[in-house]
Amino acid sequence: MASKLIGWLDERTGIVGVYKTVFDRKIPRVNWWFTLGSASLFLFSIQVVTGILLTVYYVPSPEHAYDSVQYIMTGVQFGWLIRGVHHWAASLMVLTVFLHMLRVFFYGAYKYPREITWVTGVVLLLATLGMGFTGYLLPWNQKAYWATTVGTSIAGTVPGIGDFILRALRGGADLSAMTLTRFFAAHVWMLPLVILAVISVHLYLVIRNGISAAPKDDE
Amino acid sequence: MNEEQKRDYQEKYRIAKLRGEKFFPDTIYKDVLVSFALFLLLIGLATFVGVAPEPKADPSDTSYIPRPEWYFLFLFELLKFFPGSLEWVGTAVLPGLAVALLFLLPFIDRNPRRHWKNRKFAAGLMSVIVIGMVALTIRAVVTTPPQAEATVAGTLAERIVAGQDLYAVHCVECHGAEGEGGRIEGVQGLEGVTLKPINSQDEMHTRSDETLYAIIEIGQQTLGMPPFGRAYGGELSPGEIESIVAFMRYTWDDRAEMPRAAEQASTLPVLKPGETPDYATHIEPIVKRYCVSCHRPGKANNNYLMRTYDEVMNSGDHKPNIIPGDLRSNLVRMVRWEKIEAGGPMPPSRPLKPELIEMIEQWVLAGAPEKAGAPATK
Numbered sequence: 001m002a003s004k005l006i007g008w009l010d011e012r013t014g015i016v017g018v019y020k021t022v023f024d025r026k027i028p029r030v031n032w033w034f035t036l037g038s039a040s041l042f043l044f045s046i047q048v049v050t051g052i053l054l055t056v057y058y059v060p061s062p063e064h065a066y067d068s069v070q071y072i073m074t075g076v077q078f079g080w081l082i083r084g085v086h087h088w089a090a091s092l093m094v095l096t097v098f099l100h101m102l103r104v105f106f107y108g109a110y111k112y113p114r115e116i117t118w119v120t121g122v123v124l125l126l127a128t129l130g131m132g133f134t135g136y137l138l139p140w141n142q143k144a145y146w147a148t149t150v151g152t153s154i155a156g157t158v159p160g161i162g163d164f165i166l167r168a169l170r171g172g173a174d175l176s177a178m179t180l181t182r183f184f185a186a187h188v189w190m191l192p193l194v195i196l197a198v199i200s201v202h203l204y205l206v207i208r209n210g211i212s213a214a215p216k217d218d219e
Numbered sequence: 220m221n222e223e224q225k226r227d228y229q230e231k232y233r234i235a236k237l238r239g240e241k242f243f244p245d246t247i248y249k250d251v252l253v254s255f256a257l258f259l260l261l262i263g264l265a266t267f268v269g270v271a272p273e274p275k276a277d278p279s280d281t282s283y284i285p286r287p288e289w290y291f292l293f294l295f296e297l298l299k300f301f302p303g304s305l306e307w308v309g310t311a312v313l314p315g316l317a318v319a320l321l322f323l324l325p326f327i328d329r330n331p332r333r334h335w336k337n338r339k340f341a342a343g344l345m346s347v348i349v350i351g352m353v354a355l356t357i358r359a360v361v362t363t364p365p366q367a368e369a370t371v372a373g374t375l376a377e378r379i380v381a382g383q384d385l386y387a388v389h390c391v392e393c394h395g396a397e398g399e400g401g402r403i404e405g406v407q408g409l410e411g412v413t414l415k416p417i418n419s420q421d422e423m424h425t426r427s428d429e430t431l432y433a434i435i436e437i438g439q440q441t442l443g444m445p446p447f448g449r450a451y452g453g454e455l456s457p458g459e460i461e462s463i464v465a466f467m468r469y470t471w472d473d474r475a476e477m478p479r480a481a482e483q484a485s486t487l488p489v490l491k492p493g494e495t496p497d498y499a500t501h502i503e504p505i506v507k508r509y510c511v512s513c514h515r516p517g518k519a520n521n522n523y524l525m526r527t528y529d530e531v532m533n534s535g536d537h538k539p540n541i542i543p544g545d546l547r548s549n550l551v552r553m554v555r556w557e558k559i560e561a562g563g564p565m566p567p568s569r570p571l572k573p574e575l576i577e578m579i580e581q582w583v584l585a586g587a588p589e590k591a592g593a594p595a596t597k
Contacts (some may be wrong), residue, residue: 091288110328
């Protein structure tokens with residue numbers, strides 16, 4: 001029965017081929033350092049799920065942002081858990097992504113034929129840091145407000161275009177409701193879509209080229 | 220890499236794969252295990268460490284020491300090495316260069332060898348960079364001064380109780396302990412001005428939270444009320460003003476129901492039969508609500524401060540204002556609404572409720588103890 005169903009599905013979707021390409025393949029023997037990529041992917045999915053749940057109650061305006069986060073922490077059933085996980089997974093994700101990069105670097109895994117995988121990985125690293133930077137402002141508390149004030153003013157010191165970058169980031173000369181809404185938009189729409197798209201390419205390349213083997217000392 | 224090297228690599232990789240494992244289930248088993256461990260770690264962190272509470276953003280609080288999230292600390296610290304006109308080197312050139320190098324790494328590093336032992340320069344350079352980043356992060360943590368502790372009222376009940384304490388300090392001298400208003404006594408510049416009550420149904424039903432917030436923040440200068448918001452030169456942060464508004468709303472508005480937790484915390488203690496009053500349990504709540512508003516630094520009070528037990532017992536131009544066991548103590552006579560040499564009747568606008576005066580008398584008679592069961596002060 002099951003095989004009949006799979007056969008029916010395969011005839012219409014090619015699902016068996018997909019399964020064989022993605023799961024049923026040989027790869028070199030790998031050690032535990034090779035789990036950092038999947039750990040980053042797992043943490044990203046955690047962030048997507050908890051992030052979507054948080055947007056149900058979060059309000060991106062200076063008047064209500066802080067109170068809505070307070071409400072999530074004290075008024076919403078298990079809101080503290082959802083936010084706590086989102087908060088900690090953010091830190092953990094930066095850590096795993098960074099360690100993943102170091103693993104790839106020290107194993108020389110960015111070399112032929114995986115150069116493009118590396119480039120997409122750099123995009124993902126930067127986007128992850130961007131998520132951290134934009135997400136930090138959203139609770140609209142003292143730490144968030146002043147860290148973002150300093151962070152955006154650092155961008156303002158770039159010679160020539162600094163003032164433009166500063167205004168583009170803040171939506172004006174000062175931190176305001178405009179800053180909060182554009183950080184929110186970047187945090188829940190722009191960067192996640194970039195990350196999703198680039199993760200797809202990254203994974204496609206990992207599967208196509210196969211995961212690199214840990215190099216032997218004569219390599 | 221030339222074609223031969225590429226073929227060579229592909230051949231080696233083919234053999235490694237042949238000697239390798241199945242992605243499913245051999246490899247993915249490790250991935251699932253690590254992810255599951257991370258999941259447990261996250262639940263643990265969220266449950267047992269949580270997210271540190273922070274006060275609401277206050278653009279007027281320029282004393283706040285900004286600090287970025289921990290993974291940006293190294294960058295923050297790096298900037299300290301590029302002061303003044305060189306700042307752009309640290310903010311634009313170095314990070315820009317790092318990002319560019321990262322992107323171009325596979326095209327710059329043409330060395331076909333892969334083991335780190337055969338790539339001493341690349342591996343060494345990266346190690347130095349990583350160690351530098353870790354060192355900068357540690358340096359940032361060590362050198363940043365600790366933030367001044369701020370209390371954060373999380374739940375509504377906590378906000379109301381915090382608001383009550385703030386109201387007692389900042390508002391009571393003019394508006395009275397219950398918002399009853401009346402003739403102002405003993406406030407410089409407003410002596411003798413009569414205020415309407417702010418606790419009435421009229422007042423509560425026609426003023427929204429936003430209006431109350433704005434009045435407290437900006438003041439009503441034509442009527443003599445000074446601004447209290449920090450942005451306007453007052454003492455209160457936005458969070459503190461919000462707490463006061465919450466206290467007013469839930470205490471005086473007949474449409475709002477006081478949360479039980481706040482009700483319990485805001486009721487003045489009652490003396491149980493046979494109980495001896497002590498400062499911590501019975502007297503401090505009265506002092507906090509009715510006296511501290513004027514009896515704190517910077518107010519006209521003959522230097523009699525009442526913020527702590529010690530100050531209540533031992534400060535003031537006419538000290539001691541409390542003589543344990545003596546009902547002719549200054550404080551007792553004044554709260555009995557007598558005018559004596561040390562000062563006028565207290566609190567100046569209207570006397571305390573009789574049961575509160577009686578509690579103070581009993582406390583003084585019992586030797587003015589600080590804590591329950593503590594020996595009376597001599």
